[in-house]
Amino acid sequence: MAVICIFALSGCAKKKPSAVNSDKIEIEVAVFQGGYGLDFFEKAAREYEKLHPNVKIKVWGNPRIWEQLRTRFVAGDVPDLCWPGWGMDSWALVYDGKVMEMDKYLNQKAYDQNLKWKDTFLPDLLEKGKYRGHYYILPFNNNVFGWWYNVNLFEKHGWKPPKTYEELLKLCEQIKKTGIAPITYQGKYPAYMIRGFLIPWAISAGGLEAFEAAQKLEPGAWKSPAFLKAARMMAELRDKGYFQKGAMGMDHTGAQMEFVLGRAAMIPCGTWLRSEMQKQIPPGFRMAYFNPPVLANGKGDPSITQASAETWIVPKEAKHPDIGADFFRFMTSLKMAKRFVQEKQTLMSIKGSDRVKLPPDLVLPARYLRSAKATWDAEFSDWYKAMNKEIEAAVAALLAGEISPEECCERMERAAEETRNDPSIPKH
Amino acid sequence: MTLNKHHKLKAAVVFLAPALALYGMFFVVPMLQAFYVALFRWRGVSIAKQFVGIENFRKLFTGDPVFWQCLSHNLMFLIVSFLIVIPLSLFFASVLAGHIRAAEVYRGVFLFPNVISIVAVAALWSFVYHPTFGILNSLLKSIGLGRLATGWLGEPRYALLCVIITSIWYSLGFYIVLLLAGIKSIPTYFYEASALDGASSWQSFRHVTIPLVWEILKLAVIYLIIHTLNIFGLVWVMTEGGPNYHTETLLTYLYRQAFVQSNFGYATALGVVVFALILGVSLVAGRLMRRETVEL
Structure with a gap:
């Protein structure tokens, strides 16, 4: 009897779905x-x-x-x-x-x-x-990440999506006068601000190589003039009040809600934006994508796109x-x-x-x-998670007005240095 | 007689064994295992572990400023909660224990937050603090303080306080009910006697209620320590520790280390430290609150 039981049990254990x-x-x-x-x-x-x-x-x-x-x-x-x-x-x-x-x-x-x-x-x-x-690791569907603007709002006021940072500043001043927030962002998740402001502007200021150097953890790359310029641009928008007040306290859907309800005119986001907000988008709402505005005399090619x-x-x-x-x-x-x-x-x-x-x-x-002449992605955020978290914290602190652009860059550089010097973290 | 005793022991072993086995297997063993895993560098995605000795602990104490930041936030949680929750719950409990109208209703109202899931509480309060349609900002605007309106949970100065207030709102009812049960169990003749002696209501509270609920109060404090040093869900849903670590707590940091940054060994070491911390603080609190128990 016991033998039968054992036999039966071993039979069960060996049974694989494919054996059906x-x-x-x-x-x-x-x-x-x-x-x-x-x-x-x-x-x-x-x-x-x-x-x-x-x-x-x-x-x-x-x-x-x-x-x-x-x-x-x-x-x-x-x-x-x-x-x-x-x-x-x-x-x-x-x-x-x-x-x-x-x-x-x-x-x-x-x-x-x-x-x-x-x-x-x-x-x-x-x-x-x-x-x-x-x-x-193989890619399947892809996302393009950049800025979106509210088409109805822009048409109503005769605004054009800005191609350069200089145009952006002028446009923000006009938008602000109407009482609408020019730009909002998903403050709880600084990855959006890194992908939407910091890196595109560092690339614009210093070319793609400035960003590649930072991803490769080259000494000084995260506090290079390119990144410092990008951080200063963020601080300028912050100080001029072009970011929506309180955006730092919003999560992704919260900020995107402000955008689709027309309380903010522009937002950084990926191509998943519509599907994510499907249920909240009011009828008749139109939005359109554009690459983040670049410096008019920037070193980076304006066609460089994030994918x-x-x-x-x-x-x-x-x-x-x-x-x-x-x-x-x-x-x-x-x-x-x-x-x-x-x-x-x-x-x-x-x-x-x-x-x-x-x-x-x-x-x-x-x-x-x-x-696009080239594309980029914030791959460091997948490679070096601890460094990424520090960079997110630094960018959040910058946008919250806690630290200066210089301090932000110093802090990012320190995080990169720590990762660079840690032999237990595999490098790319 | 001895045989009988022997039998009793046997019976006890037989009846306790299953429970002990389960407790051992699902609680004691994993905990001991945690002490062991804390000595490794482990990504938590395979069985590949590298023994690093006390390296994780060394880094935690000497090379990780975020850990100290988290610790200070948890202690802030503990101190603010202690200063507000204990006096307030004691006050409400003694008021509710008296003969006031609709005491039952109030008891229900106070306990109500406790029956909502913590995630729902966090979501609810995120809306209270919301920068554009939050009640708090609307309230400020309606009383003419609109310039104070802000994105509370994104504001470095206020974020932690906002989460602490939510935590207090959530847990207050529990402590009220706990102390209320204690106060209710005090025989009424103590109060009658103190009233006859001419004690004011403050005096009878101070000299009758407090000594007689002291053990319960001690329990409440230990609960509070465990609750505030273990806080996770509320913080994770409301702020995820942000902005810039201003609300990061020991357990949100532990979670981030383990599940986001794949440092399971390090996270486990942190877990061991939190365990020791809670144990230590609870023992100290127990010692500080030791006084002769008043027998009824």
Whole structure:
């Protein structure tokens, strides 16, 4: 009797989902269930199964998926492909050898184009996922980050979105006179102010190389004249009262609410702005994207645009990493990418995927992205989390009027120095 | 007789074992494990750990100004809460214990914040402090103090105080009910006797109520210590420790270190320090409040 029990138990323990139908391989795809839902990925899975009858794909997800994934990564029981979401420290996974190196897959042919798979991506976005010469983290949909203005308000007053900082100052003075706040920002999350003010202006003042040097932790880079200029520009807007009063005390949706309700004329944000505010946007509200105004005599090319990507990984300990990677290759085919753009109203990191009828809010970001001489992303915020937190605190202190631009830069530089001197932090 | 005793012991062991096993497995072992993990550098995404000895503690105490900032914020929380909550709850409890009309209703009203989820409380008060449509700013404007209106939670000078006030609003009811139960259990003849001796209501409060609820008061203080040194949810939802660390507390910092910055070893070391701190402060408070218990 006991023997039978043991036999039965061991039978249970060995039973894997794929054993249900022995000739089918089941793979697991874990997806961050944010604004885009799961339906696109489920439909893609069904299509992939039709093309590969021996594969069964289980797609699941939730809005805080990283919490489940973290423990599963520790345990070594991982999905075959995942979008771990913004709460996951994907680089920590890479450092600990938990992410599959993707080079061999990227050298395969693309699904529906006569190109290598890796040549179908927007190169800047693909390169972000590289570490020590190998690809690990792959981009999927992408976000363009810049400024938005209230079109109705601008048309009513005959204002034009400012191209230069000098124009911005003049415009802010006019807007302020009407009693509307010229600019608001998501004060609780200084990442918006770093991506929307500090870095674009440092790039404008010192060229892209000034920012690259800062990301590479070169000594003095965070307090270089370029960053000091950017910090001074922020302080100038602060002192002239062009930022909405109290913005420091608002979270992202709070500040964006001020913008869509017309109490502030401009706001820095990514291309997800409309989908995030869908429920609060009043009927008839129109907004449009523009790149942050640059210095008229700035060193940086005015076309430089900020683009980041939502990223996916194939876990190294996946049971079927080849199929996981292949399914991702399928989802990033031009056909699927175009479909994602249309269905989910976001841009994709696949070249040519924007050649569809874009939703109105994406037309301009796509145009800026296409004509950009270069793109950048605040990658340091993913690489060096402790330094990033310090820089956020410094920028918050600057905008709250606690410290001067010089002190802000000193503080950022100290944070960079600490990271530079800490051998336990892997460097990029 | 001895056999009987032996039997009793056996029975006790048998009945206690499951509870002890569960307690041990889910409380004692993880806690001991925390002491162990605190000696490692660990990202918390794999089993790869690097032994660093007391390095995490060394860095915490000598190389991390944010830790001291957090500590000072928690102590601020503790001191302000202590100065306001204990006298206020004692006052309300003794008033409610008396024969006032609708005492039951007031008791419910005071306890009400306690039954709302902490996240809802935080969201509610974030709206109170909201820069453009917050009640606080509207109130200031309506009494002609509009120039004081600001974005409270983003204002370095006020952010911490704003969160502390919310915490007090939230927890006051609990302490009132706690002390009320204590006061209610004091037999009325003590008061009758003191009244006969001509004691004023302040005197009977001072010499009858206080000594007789002293043990409960001690309990309340220890609760307050644990609550304020462990504060997390309220701060995280309202400010996430910002702006510029002005509301960062030990536990929000711990959470950030572990789950945002992937420093699980460091965060665990911080957890161990918080544990020791709460234990230490509670013991000191217990010692300071020691006085002869008045037997009823």
